[in-house]
Amino acid sequence: MRFAARVEVRLRPGIADPESATIERALPALGFDDVGKLATGRSFRFEIEAESEARARERAEALATRLLANPVMEDAAVSVSPVESP
Amino acid sequence: MAARVGVVVFPGTNCEHDVAAALALVGATPELLWHGLRDLGGVDAVVVPGGFAHGDYLRPGALARFSPVMGAVARFAADGGPVVGICNGFQVLTEAGLLPGALQKNRGLRFMCVPSVVTVTSSRSVLTSGLEVGTELVLPLNNFDGSYVCAPETLEELVAEDRVVLRYRDNPNGSLDDIAGICNRGANVVGLMPHPERASSELLGSVDGLVLLRSLLSLPVA
Numbered sequence: 221m222r223f224a225a226r227v228e229v230r231l232r233p234g235i236a237d238p239e240s241a242t243i244e245r246a247l248p249a250l251g252f253d254d255v256g257k258l259a260t261g262r263s264f265r266f267e268i269e270a271e272s273e274a275r276a277r278e279r280a281e282a283l284a285t286r287l288l289a290n291p292v293m294e295d296a297a298v299s300v301s302p303v304e305s306p
Numbered sequence: 307m308a309a310r311v312g313v314v315v316f317p318g319t320n321c322e323h324d325v326a327a328a329l330a331l332v333g334a335t336p337e338l339l340w341h342g343l344r345d346l347g348g349v350d351a352v353v354v355p356g357g358f359a360h361g362d363y364l365r366p367g368a369l370a371r372f373s374p375v376m377g378a379v380a381r382f383a384a385d386g387g388p389v390v391g392i393c394n395g396f397q398v399l400t401e402a403g404l405l406p407g408a409l410q411k412n413r414g415l416r417f418m419c420v421p422s423v424v425t426v427t428s429s430r431s432v433l434t435s436g437l438e439v440g441t442e443l444v445l446p447l448n449n450f451d452g453s454y455v456c457a458p459e460t461l462e463e464l465v466a467e468d469r470v471v472l473r474y475r476d477n478p479n480g481s482l483d484d485i486a487g488i489c490n491r492g493a494n495v496v497g498l499m500p501h502p503e504r505a506s507s508e509l510l511g512s513v514d515g516l517v518l519l520r521s522l523l524s525l526p527v528a
Contacts, residue, residue, distance in 0.1 A: 236453065236480070238415035290365055290401065292408035292456060 222303040223276035230261035312339040312349035316359035325355040328503035341373035351388040354395030367401035388432040396497030407456030413480025423475040431471045431489035433496040436521035443514035445500035454481040
């Protein structure tokens with residue numbers, strides 16, 4: 221079976237996030253002074269061939285922690301769902 | 307016989323010739339090692355120089371650790387071989403798990419290209435063995451992701467085991483505990499953000515990098 225995986229990688233609390241800080245600083249000038257706590261991250265999408273959803277999740281989590289995220293600085297959220305057959 | 311020092315070159319590395327020139331100044335024979343090699347060819351020490359290995363895609367050092375040469379570097383390090391990672395090379399060594407922690411964006415969100423004053427805080431490592439603790443060195447910094455960070459228990463371990471080898475005097479990038487360079491348990495793998503090879507001539511404003519490279523080669527420090 222094929223599964224679609226999505227991994228969202230975000231900086232952990234306390235790790236400097238210059239991109240978010242810069243975007244947030246620009247918000248008031250655009251009239252978005254009601255917006256705060258902005259966080260940026262990366263989203264990865266890929267497909268996995270696996271015999272079960274649990275196995276697909278395990279593989280996606282392994283990829284997330286071994287390569288896509290650096291656990292010293294980043295957290296990864298993994299979601300997996302079956303790919304609909306055409 | 308002159309020590310042979312391998313200088314690892316990834317696609318995107320850009321300090322390899324500076325490192326090779328500085329090594330030659332202290333009497334070593336530098337050999338560039340392309341990242342696709344699986345064998346270090348019997349070199350006596352390895353330097354992983356600065357630059358943007360694999361374009362720094364994903365994260366600095368994240369993809370470089372999968373280059374074939376890194377398996378050989380890891381085996382060389384495990385056998386006690388001296389390995390030094392400078393700047394991007396330090397990032398590569400942390401991503402490869404040869405050194406703990408990581409390098410995050412500089413405090414103040416700035417790319418920095420400035421001389422920094424660092425203090426030798428341990429003479430245990432291969433890079434600082436010839437220097438006295440407390441020695442101040444002027445070495446250039448040139449990076450964006452240069453602020454050292456690690457888990458609190460890792461920091462405790464680094465301090466307790468005397469593995470913080472260099473600290474910034476003025477901590478220009480917000481590094482945890484002023485850390486500019488650390489070593490592994492065996493003290494044979496060292497990573498540092500400042501560039502010793504760029505402090506290798508009076509014309510460059512400092513020759514302080516040469517004393518570190520002499521240490522690496524176990525030469526008497528002039």
